[in-house]
Amino acid sequence: MPDVAQDVMAIIQKKVRVDRDQIAMEDKLTDLGLESLDALELVFDVEEKFNIEIPVNANDANIGGFQTVADVVHAVEKLVTKKA
Amino acid sequence: MHRVVVTGLGAITPLGHDVASYWDGLKRGADGIRPVELIAPERLNQKVLGEVKGFDPLKHFGERELPILDRVSQFAVVAAKQAIAQSGLSFEGELSERTAAIIGTGVGGQTTIDDSFKRLYEEQQPRVYPLTIPKLMANAPASQVSMHCGLRGPSFGVVSACASATHAIGLSYQLVRSGAAQCAVAGGAEASISFGAIKGWEAMRVMAPDKCRPFSKDRKGMIIGEGAALVVLETEEEARKRGADILAEVAGFGMSADAKDITAPDAGGMARAIVAALADAKVDRGGVQYINAHGTGTTANDRTETAALKASFGDHAGKLAISSTKSMIGHALGAAGALEMVATVMSLRDGVVAPTINYLGQDPECDLDYVPNEARDLSIDVALSNSFAFGGLNAVLVLRRYQG
Numbered sequence: 001m002p003d004v005a006q007d008v009m010a011i012i013q014k015k016v017r018v019d020r021d022q023i024a025m026e027d028k029l030t031d032l033g034l035e036s037l038d039a040l041e042l043v044f045d046v047e048e049k050f051n052i053e054i055p056v057n058a059n060d061a062n063i064g065g066f067q068t069v070a071d072v073v074h075a076v077e078k079l080v081t082k083k084a
Numbered sequence: 085m086h087r088v089v090v091t092g093l094g095a096i097t098p099l100g101h102d103v104a105s106y107w108d109g110l111k112r113g114a115d116g117i118r119p120v121e122l123i124a125p126e127r128l129n130q131k132v133l134g135e136v137k138g139f140d141p142l143k144h145f146g147e148r149e150l151p152i153l154d155r156v157s158q159f160a161v162v163a164a165k166q167a168i169a170q171s172g173l174s175f176e177g178e179l180s181e182r183t184a185a186i187i188g189t190g191v192g193g194q195t196t197i198d199d200s201f202k203r204l205y206e207e208q209q210p211r212v213y214p215l216t217i218p219k220l221m222a223n224a225p226a227s228q229v230s231m232h233c234g235l236r237g238p239s240f241g242v243v244s245a246c247a248s249a250t251h252a253i254g255l256s257y258q259l260v261r262s263g264a265a266q267c268a269v270a271g272g273a274e275a276s277i278s279f280g281a282i283k284g285w286e287a288m289r290v291m292a293p294d295k296c297r298p299f300s301k302d303r304k305g306m307i308i309g310e311g312a313a314l315v316v317l318e319t320e321e322e323a324r325k326r327g328a329d330i331l332a333e334v335a336g337f338g339m340s341a342d343a344k345d346i347t348a349p350d351a352g353g354m355a356r357a358i359v360a361a362l363a364d365a366k367v368d369r370g371g372v373q374y375i376n377a378h379g380t381g382t383t384a385n386d387r388t389e390t391a392a393l394k395a396s397f398g399d400h401a402g403k404l405a406i407s408s409t410k411s412m413i414g415h416a417l418g419a420a421g422a423l424e425m426v427a428t429v430m431s432l433r434d435g436v437v438a439p440t441i442n443y444l445g446q447d448p449e450c451d452l453d454y455v456p457n458e459a460r461d462l463s464i465d466v467a468l469s470n471s472f473a474f475g476g477l478n479a480v481l482v483l484r485r486y487q488g
Binding site for chain 1: 129287288289292293303304305346347348382383384
């Protein structure tokens, strides 16, 4: 599902708070300057884009267990597959 | 400067509709977090909340009065009448003009907003109830209490999210202390369990799915509650003159703002409010025995509040009994500070502190004494009631056991 990865990365790219042309799958969200409110907005944007629900509790360490860009992409891919 | 004392308490809570049942529930460690009934659960992810169950407005209000009273105002008026009845005061003549009614709320008439706009947006109805606006406004609880109880002194609503009630009581304390008012009916009310508001809370992802476990390891967040608590404050000399039963003294009040983040708490801001409150009360930190914590149950609040207590109290922090009554009733937002002050006054009076229930064990970042799971006998001279709001607005009350 390369298109899912691309879309998710485009959404994350818009939230990035550090000077970076291109983000990579292995980038850590915290290294990209995403703070907790950014992460909540990111989850919302992804849910809206794919019409899915990502079960996330902001009280968990690394919001929803998402440490890297790849973690978000894989979670979305799973949920999109499940929906299809 | 007058000394300010508490002579009346009133409360509508998930553990009961008066102070006696509320305090009894707190001492037993009763859990008021239960399955949602006020809104249809199908489209909710959150299945449990701290609702006030079985509240029948017709027991308290006439049918002609009710259409103008949002649930938040109903709670406020009933709690105010309880507090005034306990105080033994009657507000006629000059005292009425010298009595303040200052009441906090997080959002005001939330269910009126939801219901009215659902008619327009979803049901395509052409109009809403004509008194929708005065019913939903955030000062409605203050205005309704002033009207229902005949209080004609300074009156307004106070809005600082989770600290609203503590700010309202603190300001009232300052008015009575300075002589700007002789008496005040103060506190907070919240009834914002509506479909729209709870979806908003779900979107913030801060609520625990099952239980509220403040300061505990494996805590999963806060849980929204509702209710109201009102207190009667008056000058010590007037209370003594009329032979009133003095329940506690309000000894100090401190406020601060973090000026940092709209949701993330800040230990520095919290500590400044605590230190300011202690200085206002002229109480040495070693003289404090109990803290009714803000203790929401989120990872961020509880570790930050613990850090703030350590910063304010130094070594004495380890000797404090600290508990979160939110573990039992949830977070009633704009009413929370008043519900917690009532619990604190009862602790001072009875020599018992309420527990923090659902406590599973120590979180390394929360390593103080949180009175886990069972109430404790403890003779208290001085206690604090902490409230720290979204938006970084902090308010702390110092309460003292009354000794004439």
